[in-house]
Amino acid sequence: MQASGKELLLVSRLGVIGWGLLASALCCMCTGAYISYNFMGDVLSVTAAGADFPIFFSLLWNGCTCLGATVGTISGGCCGIIAWLVTAKEMYVAPTVLSLQNNEPMLAGCCISIFMGLIVCVILVSETHIQFSALFQLTMST
Secondary structure, eight states: OOOOHHHHHHHHHHHHHHHHHHHHHHHHHHHHTTOOHHHHHHHHHHHHGGGHHHHHHHHHOTTOOHHHHHHHHHHHHHHHHHHHHHHHHHHHSSOOHHHHTSHHHHHHHHHHHHHHHHHHHHHHHHTTTOOTHHHHOOOOOO
């Protein structure tokens, strides 16, 4: 079943509105808990980094499946948060707001998030028996 252009536009707009409301609620919670907005940006960086390769594949590769992109994004974000928390705990004894904002935990969380999103997306796409040679072929239309 194919969605029409109007339906896609509606879903896109509702997604942006929903994301804006969620971000606004989180900002209000951070303000109430006296946590800086920089920390919220760090949380967003680690969780959203898992969507980099799945979004890239879903936009530019016809062989990318919805399941691969969705599960790759979610698992990348979850693994990134786990790596972020574990790195902060191992390096700074406890994962506090201050220790989580240091460079090393942020780097670990973002790298794990990006590459787990990539790995999971590619593994789930390969389960559908898609030829990977098609990914590397470039067709030029004249």
